[in-house]
Amino acid sequence: MTRSRPELERALAEDPFDLVTRKEYARALEDHGEAAAALRQWELICRQQPDSAAGFLGAMRCHHALGAPEQAAACLREAEAKQDFSPETKPARPAPALQVLAGGGDVRPAEVLQLRPSAVRFDDVIGHAALKKILEVRIIAPFVRPGLFARFGKRAGGGVLLYGPPGCGKTLIARAIASECRASFLAVGISEILDMWLGRSERNLAAVFDRAREQRPAVLFFDELDALAFSRSKAHTDHTRTLVNEFLNQLDGVAHDNQGVLILAATNMPWDVDPAMKRPGRFDRQVFVPPPDDVARAEMFRVKLADAPTGTIDFMRVARATPHCSGADVDGVIEAAKERVLTEILGGGPERPIAESDLLAAAKDLQPSTLEWLRTARNLVKYAGDGSYRDVEDYLKSARLL
Amino acid sequence: MSELHGLQHQIGRLLEVGRPRDARALVGKALALDPADPDTLCLAGRVELAQEQRGEAERRAHEALARAPGHDGARSLLFDVLLADKRHADAEEVVLERLRDDPADPDALADYAQLLVQVFQLDKARALVAEALRRAPDHPSAQVLDAVLHVIRGDDLAAADRLARLVAADPEAAHVAWTAMLVLGERGHHRQALEIGRQLLRRSPDDRELVDAVIEQRLASHWSMIPLWPLLRGGWVASAILWAVAVFGLILLRPFVSELALLGFAVLYLALMLYSYVGPPLLRRWLRWRGF
Numbered sequence: 001m002t003r004s005r006p007e008l009e010r011a012l013a014e015d016p017f018d019l020v021t022r023k024e025y026a027r028a029l030e031d032h033g034e035a036a037a038a039l040r041q042w043e044l045i046c047r048q049q050p051d052s053a054a055g056f057l058g059a060m061r062c063h064h065a066l067g068a069p070e071q072a073a074a075c076l077r078e079a080e081a082k083q084d085f086s087p088e089t090k091p092a093r094p095a096p097a098l099q100v101l102a103g104g105g106d107v108r109p110a111e112v113l114q115l116r117p118s119a120v121r122f123d124d125v126i127g128h129a130a131l132k133k134i135l136e137v138r139i140i141a142p143f144v145r146p147g148l149f150a151r152f153g154k155r156a157g158g159g160v161l162l163y164g165p166p167g168c169g170k171t172l173i174a175r176a177i178a179s180e181c182r183a184s185f186l187a188v189g190i191s192e193i194l195d196m197w198l199g200r201s202e203r204n205l206a207a208v209f210d211r212a213r214e215q216r217p218a219v220l221f222f223d224e225l226d227a228l229a230f231s232r233s234k235a236h237t238d239h240t241r242t243l244v245n246e247f248l249n250q251l252d253g254v255a256h257d258n259q260g261v262l263i264l265a266a267t268n269m270p271w272d273v274d275p276a277m278k279r280p281g282r283f284d285r286q287v288f289v290p291p292p293d294d295v296a297r298a299e300m301f302r303v304k305l306a307d308a309p310t311g312t313i314d315f316m317r318v319a320r321a322t323p324h325c326s327g328a329d330v331d332g333v334i335e336a337a338k339e340r341v342l343t344e345i346l347g348g349g350p351e352r353p354i355a356e357s358d359l360l361a362a363a364k365d366l367q368p369s370t371l372e373w374l375r376t377a378r379n380l381v382k383y384a385g386d387g388s389y390r391d392v393e394d395y396l397k398s399a400r401l402l
Numbered sequence: 403m404s405e406l407h408g409l410q411h412q413i414g415r416l417l418e419v420g421r422p423r424d425a426r427a428l429v430g431k432a433l434a435l436d437p438a439d440p441d442t443l444c445l446a447g448r449v450e451l452a453q454e455q456r457g458e459a460e461r462r463a464h465e466a467l468a469r470a471p472g473h474d475g476a477r478s479l480l481f482d483v484l485l486a487d488k489r490h491a492d493a494e495e496v497v498l499e500r501l502r503d504d505p506a507d508p509d510a511l512a513d514y515a516q517l518l519v520q521v522f523q524l525d526k527a528r529a530l531v532a533e534a535l536r537r538a539p540d541h542p543s544a545q546v547l548d549a550v551l552h553v554i555r556g557d558d559l560a561a562a563d564r565l566a567r568l569v570a571a572d573p574e575a576a577h578v579a580w581t582a583m584l585v586l587g588e589r590g591h592h593r594q595a596l597e598i599g600r601q602l603l604r605r606s607p608d609d610r611e612l613v614d615a616v617i618e619q620r621l622a623s624h625w626s627m628i629p630l631w632p633l634l635r636g637g638w639v640a641s642a643i644l645w646a647v648a649v650f651g652l653i654l655l656r657p658f659v660s661e662l663a664l665l666g667f668a669v670l671y672l673a674l675m676l677y678s679y680v681g682p683p684l685l686r687r688w689l690r691w692r693g694f
Contacts, residue, residue: 051427190424194415196408230419231605234576239415271607272420376608382693383616384603402693 035065053085127296164289165370167328170266178219216260225265226272288391309353336362422452508538592623
């Protein structure tokens with residue numbers, strides 16, 4: 001529920017460190033065209049939460065509105081340096097675009113924002129063909145065509161948990177799902193929820209769900225779910241248990257209607273997530289995001305090296321030399337190969353493009369970051385008899401790790 | 403609650419959910435607010451310990467003790483670091499100092515008992531656990547140690563009794579499940595112990611000790627181990643008894659049965675002995691490789 005300005009002001013007077021309220025207040029000021037006042041609020045948010053991009057993006061919008069493009073650019077640079085920065089949260093063409101379109105009559109800022117040229121589509125996600133097909137049928141189609149699915153007794157929304165080794169594109173897939181669903185995308189990291197003040201984490205969580213419900217159709221994405229919904233049986237303190245209880249309460253939708261809100265989550269450690277989170281009606285659909293296969297890795301190398309000087313490279317051969325590597329590992333191989341070439345050139349060698357041998361040598365030195373995760377998952381499949389990891393089992397068998 | 407306390411609370415929480423890197427960033431902030439706060443220094447040490455940086459963790463513990471001599475958290479951290487480093491003598495010094503300050507401290511008594519279990523001073527450990535439980539009957543670590551010590555002693559009934567108390571107090575806690583697996587395995591209920599071990603492994607698949615324990619339980623409950631049941635149950639005592647029974651049995655039976663039957667008994671016995679040496683290691687390897 002949207003609060004009025006006096007309500008927000010009262011709430012802030014009571015608790016000046018309530019960042020959620022302050023952000024809401026700053027946005028309200030922006031909506032009323034009070035850019036200077038909103039800027040003060042966003043600057044305060046930047047100071048209270050210096051590791052988040054939200055404050056700097058807000059300040060950027062205000063600077064634009066106040067006709068200070070240099071300061072706006074500086075704020076954008078600051079925002080881009082933050083971990084939680086997402087290109088989608090950056091307005092596509094903030095003030096100048098609106099000025100150009102102003103003569104067009106019925107174009108509203110919201111529509112400009114909805115274009116989102118930088119939004120990730122499924123086509124942008126390299127590889128994972130089978131996974132994308134499953135996601136399209138099981139998640140996106142019910143969301144985009146709720147009428148059809150309603151006739152078959154299936155509802156849109158609910159929870160989906162993406163799990164797998166780190167660096168394999170879970171977050172990217174979540175963003176792509178949001179784009180394909182044509183829904184608002186709210187990405188939530190642990191820093192947005194976990195708060196040092198008692199009870200505030202639960203309130204932050206509730207506020208995030210409220211915002212998603214206000215903006216439905218919406219995709220609410222929780223990164224690192226294991227930290228937010230840590231297994232209560234492993235927890236030593238009541239704080240963790242309270243947060244999980246609140247999470248369950250929000251997911252169950254007893255007091256709230258989550259229809260039209262697709263709740264996505266990603267985790268590297270699904271075994272640390274509280275088992276209650278995986279029950280029907282919550283994150284009952286768990287999707288394994290495996291490391292990219294040979295074809296996908298070859299395509300990654302081709303795309304990522306497109307702008308770099310390269311000789312003739314058999315990308316498939318390089319891909320085969322990097323088994324089990326994640327997308328992040330592929331980046332690592334490319335960087336190491338570039339470094340190798342540059343070291344040679346700086347050492348007095350002739351200037352030359354990146355050769356296949358550089359990539360193969362870099363690949364030889366690399367230990368895939370997914371291996372540790374896969375070994376851990378192997379314990380689950382081999383010894384724990386946990387039937388909920390069938391996809392992992394299939395992958396391990398196909399990769400001859402089982 | 404001050405900002406510093408808030409940060410400390412947040413650091414503890416991040417440590418609990420296995421995010422020491424995120425916690426480290428907050429430690430920097432907390433130390434910027436008060437670089438001399440012993441609680442923050444302890445948390446900084448805990449963050450280092452969680453990342454296997456034991457040297458740095460020890461340094462933080464000493465730093466905290468320099469600022470606040472006798473600080474409980476710092477001494478406890480130092481004890482944990484030294485125990486993890488297997489520097490038992492140093493760890494003993496730390497825990498003795500804690501006991502000198504407060505001889506009735508159940509945490510210190512349980513810590514000392516844990517140290518003594520690690521160095522197989524079981525009688526002393528038992529006495530310390532008894533004292534800890536006398537001071538605090540619901541102390542969880544002391545209860546677990548008590549059950550473990552009864553298992554080691556071979557007193558299954560007493561161990562099961564301690565286990566029942568633990569389960570009643572916190573049936574979902576991992577340490578309770580661990581103890582249950584141990585006690586059930588010791589009492590010969592390997593299938594039940596295996597099931598508990600597998601449940602535990604689903605929660606902590608990265609725990610190598612647990613993987614080994616589960617494999618052992620599967621081994622003990624495997625059908626091919628049925629002929630070795632007395633040996634597996636009774637250990638070396640059962641082996642010795644079996645040797646004696648076989649040798650004296652064959653001598654005593656000699657006047658009454660034919661040579662061929664005696665030879666058959668002897669071959670059967672030697673085959674069993676050979677199988678007892680070769681069977682379990684082979685099966686263990688097979689289970690580890692193939693899974694179950």
